[in-house]
Amino acid sequence: MTGLQVRNLTTLFDTPRGQAHAVDGVDLDVAPGEVLGLVGESGSGKSVTLRSILRLIRPPGRVTGQVAWQGRDLMALGPAALRQVRGGEIAMIFQEPMSALNPVLTVRAQIEESLRAHTTLDRAGRRRRAAELLDRVGMPDATRRLDDYPHQFSGGMRQRVMIAIALASEPKLLLADEPTTALDVTIQDQILKLLLDLRDSMGMSVLFVTHDLGVVAATCDRVAVMYAGRVVEMADVLDLFDAPRHPYTRGLLGSVPRGGAERTLLTSVEGTPPSLTALPPGCAFAPRCGWATEDCRSAVPPMEVFARGHAVACIHHQRVAA
């Protein structure tokens, strides 16, 4: 098996108000060279899913389920083997580069640290490669800037540094957790184009977490929509934007203004997402859903594959589409 397979991934946190189901039975596949978008609002469990895959959830958080990477079970790996995979074959970049980078080490030290851990390059080789990597991610004057500290860079340049560190091990899968959310739109555009270019030139897969549907449309091949810890719809990006089947996906797409209908009311989703410690029985979206019936409140709807590559967890999806 190649690529990443996630089955029945569940992450629980004990909170003073009871057990929170941050991720509730998520199934995902990422094929080699594919960009899979994980989209949802805050609290939908998209970031926790990403962290659970690399087992970055600390106790008292608990992760269960299967995560297979290139046929190996990541859940069963020992600490040393897991360390080799993390930042090696699977690298991760975060939303806020300033808190992910070490403020008291130069950029060179941080890139070379990753090279030392994951490559066999000697000292001179690492120095050369660090400059190449920083140049590759579009840092102007890369050689001179290697000895600068993170605070000397702008937000966009810090994100490039973080990508350079992630690329040091030539990863086969990049987990990207809202990497452009803190950036301005022109810089976001540059970083997204860089990630797509790297995917093409290095044959890397990307699991891309975002709340921004525009970013999804601009970068992803396939999309999984998450709501209250569950995947509610999964489709090719074109199908998702052309013919969304889940009422939540439709609401989400309707909430974003499009050109041509200025100053009209948006089709908003009324209400707010449920608390993860008190999920409603059955479909978690039912209390906000205009299509909901009694059946929706009695059992969690399973994911139903109704067309090639398009699955939805809604018992009324035929009616919704009509």
Add this chain to the structure above:
Amino acid sequence: MTAEPLIAVRGVHKRFPVRRSALDWLLRREVLAVQALAGVDLDINRGETLGVVGESGCGKSTLARCLVRLLEPDEGLIRFDGKPTDDRSREGRRRFHRRVQITFQDPYSALNPRMTVRQVLAEALAVHRMRPASGFPSRIAELLDLVRLPQDAADRLPHAFSGGQRQRIGIARALAVEPDVLVADELVSALDVSVQAQVINLLLDLQGRLGLTVVFVAHDLRLVRHISHRVAVMYLGRVVEVGPTEALFSGPVHPYTVALLAAAPDLNPRRRTTRAATLGELPSPLAIPPGCPYQTRCPFVFDRCRTERPVLTEHTPGHAAACHRPA
């Protein structure tokens, strides 16, 4: 538009000096200052929604704060309803604040955590002597209704509300004094998309019912396009293009506006591009280059851009851009 604009901004500058260390002082280094606003000219017409867009550091929030006089400009003039807004007396400021209100970006820090919604709204009503205290309860009920919050919200503290509900409380507080102008500074940027739509719908509805003039400051181009009659694009403390929304979005004139619109990800996956719309980043606001502020990133830069600052020039009626390039 021959009518006098409700708010006229003329040549407004605002500088924030950078703190100097003792060494800077001993060595008599130059006092550095961030040029947050570097000569802003802008008209806001009665009853319209003016969108103000730009990237972080372009000065849009500073402009919003100058409009409501939370900050006083260093240079230049802001006229409101035909009169200069430089009356610094307590009474003069209060009269002004009654008519021009603001809502803030962060719904978690804009409300006093120890004041119930009722206290928040009653304070606004009392400070501006909107009506006798006996009329407060009915007015508070009315305001909650206006922003579609349940009546039992009045006696709860801010922590009991979600981000979207808090922004509604902020709107209710601003509207309590029946202002003419509402300056909405990144009103929905902290909210999830589905909640954003609720608040945007509310704002559109309120504007229609109350005849508000709205200044909608935001970085989200899609939202600004949706809600605004006219849009002003800011770059490094200046308005570089202003015009009717449709004209500006379908035919942007300034190279920065062109790049900004191209950089915003399209919602249609079929219109995906592979090349970045802009190169480079914003120069430091401590050292804005002479001439055109966009020259460091502009693909069309020529000699004149490096020496002479372009001024806003009308291309078609109401649509102006600050660029030397012949149209």
